[in-house]
Amino acid sequence: MSPRKTRSRKVAVGKEVLKKALDLTPFTDEPLRFIDEDGHPVADFSLEDVGLDAAMAVRIYEDMVLTREIDRMAWVLVRQGKAFFHISTTGHEGTFVPQLHTLTEEDWVAPFYRLPASLHVRGIKVEEIFAQYMGTRLDPLKGRQMPGHLGHPDHKLFAHGSGVGSQFAVAIGIARALQYRGKGMCIAYGGDGATSEGHFHSLMNFAGVYNLPVVVTVVNNQYAISVPRSRQTASKTIAIKAMAYGFDGFLLDGNDPIVMYYATKKLAEKARSGEGPSLIEALTYRLDPHSSADDDKRYRTEEEVKYWWEHDTLKRMRTFLEDMGLWDQDREEALRERVKAQIEEALNRAEEAGLPDWEELFHDVYAGETPWHLLEEKHLLAEELKERPLHNPLKGGH
Amino acid sequence: MSPRKTRSRKVAVGKEVLKKALDLTPFTDEPLRFIDEDGHPVADFSLEDVGLDAAMAVRIYEDMVLTREIDRMAWVLVRQGKAFFHISTTGHEGTFVPQLHTLTEEDWVAPFYRLPASLHVRGIKVEEIFAQYMGTRLDPLKGRQMPGHLGHPDHKLFAHGSGVGSQFAVAIGIARALQYRGKGMCIAYGGDGATSEGHFHSLMNFAGVYNLPVVVTVVNNQYAISVPRSRQTASKTIAIKAMAYGFDGFLLDGNDPIVMYYATKKLAEKARSGEGPSLIEALTYRLDPHSSADDDKRYRTEEEVKYWWEHDTLKRMRTFLEDMGLWDQDREEALRERVKAQIEEALNRAEEAGLPDWEELFHDVYAGETPWHLLEEKHLLAEELKERPLHNPLKGGH
Amino acid sequence: MPTMTLAQALRNALDIALERDDRVMIFGEDVGKRGGVFTITEGLQEKYGEMRVFDTPLDELGILGMGVGLAAAGMRPVAEIQFIDYIWPGFDALYSEAAKLRFRSGGRFAVPLVVRSPYGGRVKGGLYHSQSPETLFVHTAGLKVVIPSNPYDAKGLLLAAIADDNPVVFLEHKRMYFMSKGEVPEGYYEEPIGKAKVVREGSDVTLIAYGMMVLDSLEAAKTLEKEGISVEVIDLRSLMPFDGEAILNSVAKTGHLVTVHEAPRTLGFAAEVAAFVAERAIEYLDGPIVRVTGWDMPFPYILEDAYMPNPVRIVRGVKKALNLL
Amino acid sequence: MPTMTLAQALRNALDIALERDDRVMIFGEDVGKRGGVFTITEGLQEKYGEMRVFDTPLDELGILGMGVGLAAAGMRPVAEIQFIDYIWPGFDALYSEAAKLRFRSGGRFAVPLVVRSPYGGRVKGGLYHSQSPETLFVHTAGLKVVIPSNPYDAKGLLLAAIADDNPVVFLEHKRMYFMSKGEVPEGYYEEPIGKAKVVREGSDVTLIAYGMMVLDSLEAAKTLEKEGISVEVIDLRSLMPFDGEAILNSVAKTGHLVTVHEAPRTLGFAAEVAAFVAERAIEYLDGPIVRVTGWDMPFPYILEDAYMPNPVRIVRGVKKALNLL
Ligand SMILES: Cc1ncc(C[n+]2csc(CCOP(=O)(O)OP(=O)(O)O)c2C)c(N)n1
Ligand SMILES: Cc1ncc(C[n+]2csc(CCOP(=O)(O)OP(=O)(O)O)c2C)c(N)n1
Ligand SMILES: [Mg+2]
Numbered sequence A, B: 001m002s003p004r005k006t007r008s009r010k011v012a013v014g015k016e017v018l019k020k021a022l023d024l025t026p027f028t029d030e031p032l033r034f035i036d037e038d039g040h041p042v043a044d045f046s047l048e049d050v051g052l053d054a055a056m057a058v059r060i061y062e063d064m065v066l067t068r069e070i071d072r073m074a075w076v077l078v079r080q081g082k083a084f085f086h087i088s089t090t091g092h093e094g095t096f097v098p099q100l101h102t103l104t105e106e107d108w109v110a111p112f113y114r115l116p117a118s119l120h121v122r123g124i125k126v127e128e129i130f131a132q133y134m135g136t137r138l139d140p141l142k143g144r145q146m147p148g149h150l151g152h153p154d155h156k157l158f159a160h161g162s163g164v165g166s167q168f169a170v171a172i173g174i175a176r177a178l179q180y181r182g183k184g185m186c187i188a189y190g191g192d193g194a195t196s197e198g199h200f201h202s203l204m205n206f207a208g209v210y211n212l213p214v215v216v217t218v219v220n221n222q223y224a225i226s227v228p229r230s231r232q233t234a235s236k237t238i239a240i241k242a243m244a245y246g247f248d249g250f251l252l253d254g255n256d257p258i259v260m261y262y263a264t265k266k267l268a269e270k271a272r273s274g275e276g277p278s279l280i281e282a283l284t285y286r287l288d289p290h291s292s293a294d295d296d297k298r299y300r301t302e303e304e305v306k307y308w309w310e311h312d313t314l315k316r317m318r319t320f321l322e323d324m325g326l327w328d329q330d331r332e333e334a335l336r337e338r339v340k341a342q343i344e345e346a347l348n349r350a351e352e353a354g355l356p357d358w359e360e361l362f363h364d365v366y367a368g369e370t371p372w373h374l375l376e377e378k379h380l381l382a383e384e385l386k387e388r389p390l391h392n393p394l395k396g397g398h
Numbered sequence C, D: 001m002p003t004m005t006l007a008q009a010l011r012n013a014l015d016i017a018l019e020r021d022d023r024v025m026i027f028g029e030d031v032g033k034r035g036g037v038f039t040i041t042e043g044l045q046e047k048y049g050e051m052r053v054f055d056t057p058l059d060e061l062g063i064l065g066m067g068v069g070l071a072a073a074g075m076r077p078v079a080e081i082q083f084i085d086y087i088w089p090g091f092d093a094l095y096s097e098a099a100k101l102r103f104r105s106g107g108r109f110a111v112p113l114v115v116r117s118p119y120g121g122r123v124k125g126g127l128y129h130s131q132s133p134e135t136l137f138v139h140t141a142g143l144k145v146v147i148p149s150n151p152y153d154a155k156g157l158l159l160a161a162i163a164d165d166n167p168v169v170f171l172e173h174k175r176m177y178f179m180s181k182g183e184v185p186e187g188y189y190e191e192p193i194g195k196a197k198v199v200r201e202g203s204d205v206t207l208i209a210y211g212m213m214v215l216d217s218l219e220a221a222k223t224l225e226k227e228g229i230s231v232e233v234i235d236l237r238s239l240m241p242f243d244g245e246a247i248l249n250s251v252a253k254t255g256h257l258v259t260v261h262e263a264p265r266t267l268g269f270a271a272e273v274a275a276f277v278a279e280r281a282i283e284y285l286d287g288p289i290v291r292v293t294g295w296d297m298p299f300p301y302i303l304e305d306a307y308m309p310n311p312v313r314i315v316r317g318v319k320k321a322l323n324l325l
């Protein structure tokens, strides 16, 4: 084939890819996408075609960068002994940030542990994110959870547990409440591994039966710790699982922020307007080890990890903005500086807040009056702490 | 259309139906079947075509009748106060009996509470079935379970619990053991309601991942107590759920013993030879209330129930045998008499066996030595029973 | 005051709760058209519609997960588990979510969820329709646990549970649904969660019970009275929090303690009562602290009567506590 | 005799079990290539192949259901639950199936299933990587429950658990995996399930503990020795069945009893110990029976140190038992 022909074939293929994405085709074998693995549009389209405007496109990129930098700083905190654990968001910004931007104030989010660094998009302050990592007084959760958890009813953000998939079953009730009140929808998150838990099955089944306003987003980063997707389930795709529950599933390129935005916006609106649930499979890759306690060299090759770093969602989004004439090196540098300053300031505030007092341990076990047995236990502890210092975990040792 | 044309159209349709069944087509919208709702062949086929011979065809019918009569007698026992509960098999004989006949001695069965009256096919004695209903000494389970449970390792029949779907998760391990040893397969049963439980999800997912030798049979009798199939799950069929797990699902007419035999034989063989799992949805109807404790008039119409009685699987099988020249009124009468005598004798033996002694309560909590605390409790009970008679439940009152 | 069965009192409470507060929702297996397998929700779907009272798929994890989510989003869900024996497929949502959500969220989320379920034996229900697993809920910090013994308490406690901002496991003895009858006011009232009731005063020995075992205890007390032994019977009503003060007051008076429950002995609730008293009032005790319980085994079927605690077993327990045996 | 960490001793036991009996199978999340998140199964898949040691999907119900099925079909499965905090999605298979299958089948089926899992605090693991839910297993009749406190016992008890025809919940303290070291014979041996060990003899007070709390108890005992108080420390090792005789013997000698555990107080295992002794040896007691435990709350994160029992709390508990506080 002549180079001309090759090119025109490529164009034709690109157009088909574009059409499939624009049509929001369910149950495809290949992920829907608007930009290719380097970030260039698969074919000609305008921002308007994909429901975006310039400001939002730029905003998404900026928030992705902020998310990435929060996440990188978390690793620093672990090294410094200021946080004892980290479970990373790096590589998933292109999934979370655009999705969260499609939501309204009426909508709810049922997140899992990969989201926290991105939750500033939902209105959580950056200092609160850092405070959560360190368990200081600005932590909305009051230091009650390991790093990697966030939630607050003011942001309609469920305070998820650590059980894989647990937020899925809870999302049934959130969506049912929204349905009862007649407004809003719920986006419920989990990993590819989480689809194996009964909680996923419950949510999917109840969502189908009650036609719930929910968009279930499975962040398929191809591993559950060391277990590869192929040993997690034998289904062709994860999106196809929606067939078992009577609604549509969509396989999306989770590292293409444009398709994530476009599809989620449409499916969220569908849910809000009473037309029922959807399943999104966001195909992506975890660029870091599972957590600060993991050693991913035991189960995946350096080549594989390298490949995905080279096609980092951040790079792809930047290239796309550049292609669209919305970004350049100057803007990049300005952004980087802004983000750096923002993080520094937030981190300081978070750290300065200090740790909660031991008395707070006895709050929030029960609503209302603290039961007598806890008051007694509090008294016992008070007496004990006259005889020993409370260990300050930020000071190390045990 | 002329009657001729109508007829030839009907023949054409019949041939198509036959072909689909012979091809064992997965994921159809209509149930595969070899006989129509009155029992006549949908199109011309020989017994050989469907893997049967005359003896087996007759045997299946005879065992279906025996099953039905055991089940009817159970209701009598409830009325007589000799059993305290019944959960009926009536209407499902055409599903269970032919399926069980396809199994070999190497195969395992993970049943649920609808099967017991049919389990003579698996080698359980009829007197044992009655003894289980009454909890007498011939009960293989020693009176430990409510009526509607059976199991014995000698028959490779799992002693299931009462939790809906619980046997599904257990079947994972049975099938895995068979896979390890390289022979046999496991058939795992549950109702349409049971597909909502996590246990179903677990079995389906593990079966796909490990390519387990298992045939999952969902007995879709269209209700889970009062909850209709349409409120149980929104999927188009139950068979289609297999798509979520990477293997094939088959919608069968569960009241057509021929298709149940044909399909199960093929799929069991497939499983045995390492070619993986299958899901069967057997579409049938529960002709009785959910159990002796239920009042089905609260949730279903008399017309509906009447329709299904008129298309009773027993009638269909008899008509089919008659069409094949294998059955007539004389044989029917002889069978009925044989069955009646068999049941009477079995029932007598079961009843005469008497109830277990109170000491047996302390057996089988643990394997090996009975722990000290149970010995102590046994002693306490012995002392107590010197002061009061043990209540004999068969004598009524409390 | 009308006379109601336990079933009627519970239905009446649910009716009032649905009427008063449109955030109350009732759901579970067969609770709609069928009115529940024990008819506790009979007529409620018809009256309040399918968004307020509805059937669920056969999936306890979905039911309880839904309960947590509804509560988190501001509703006041009342979930029915058809038999408490069947809560385990959904236990994760109770143990890991409902009980811990308030604490883990820094008090930001409340979980006003009520989980109603029949429990208990003497119904020829065998292994999976008779169990009394209250220990597993009581030991799960963050849950409250309530077990009424009569229609009046049942209604008042159920309304209190629905009004409570904590997750409450509310266990109803299935044998009592239609056998237990009593006068019940028609309107709204609450009985306090955490408060026991002295249902019979006595001076020689304290007998602690809850649920159906209150009835067996009262019967035993009558028998013992004939032998000149005066038994004080305390109906705990709530197991978490439980009324430690009522127990101590009584033991201080009687000097002897027996606790009765259907659950297996080892780590049954009687262990907590014994440990509680042995930790702070051992000096009052003039005899062993005795437990009268079911045995440490799965619940039997045909031999149920040999398993179940009963007045004879209780009388023997009391005599042991009094060093008479 | 080689010195091993707790982790090594456990790995060694699993290796021997796989070697000796081809019915032994090991499975769980990440136990294959990854060798488990605590490396307990490291190298075993390579050595025994993917049919003997294998990863499962992320589904505890599948894992435990598979365990029951393998056992029912004649294998000797050893399931790993990555953290005991995550057993609840699969609890139904343990509570309703594993524990009851033998009884309900009239003894026809055995369930030689071992469920291994890390438990316990002081690892900065927060709410879902620190809990000690042994009560829920001990109260489930039909299960055995084992919690070793050192590498020697761990290996012998794990081999005994695998050889046992009953389902055994085997809890390993995760903080001890790499910190606890000791001499461990290389070959096969069993330690008896149900037998406690007196790990320190004393005459003034009996201190009952298990798992990591044995270490804290020994430390407390040393402190108390300096004050002239002689503490007998008993390592229970098994909670079900537990060694009642060892407890009674010691209490008969000392007249004072304290039990220590990380789990919340209410209906924690200390309640059983107290009830057991208060029922049959109250006359030996010269002071209150004291419980030194975690608090009745979900496990905290940043304030973990305020939750965890520790030598100071134990010393205070002992003094209270001796009426010195
Ligand atoms: C119920 C439960 N089991 C096990 C774990 C331990 N665990 C934490 S994360 C994880 C893997 C999750 O994989 P996936 O759902 O794919 O999400 P990812 O971490 O890849 O984003 C496991 C096994 C847990 N947290 N909860
Ligand atoms: C876990 C569990 N939840 C609830 C029940 C009570 N229950 C017994 S049978 C049944 C309905 C089962 O329906 P289905 O699975 O369709 O089987 P069918 O009875 O129709 O054959 C229910 C809800 C139970 N036994 N187990
Ligand atoms: Mg993943």
Ligand SMILES: [Mg+2]
Binding pocket: B191, B192, B193, B219, B220, B221, B222, B223, B224, B225
């Ligand atoms: Mg059904």
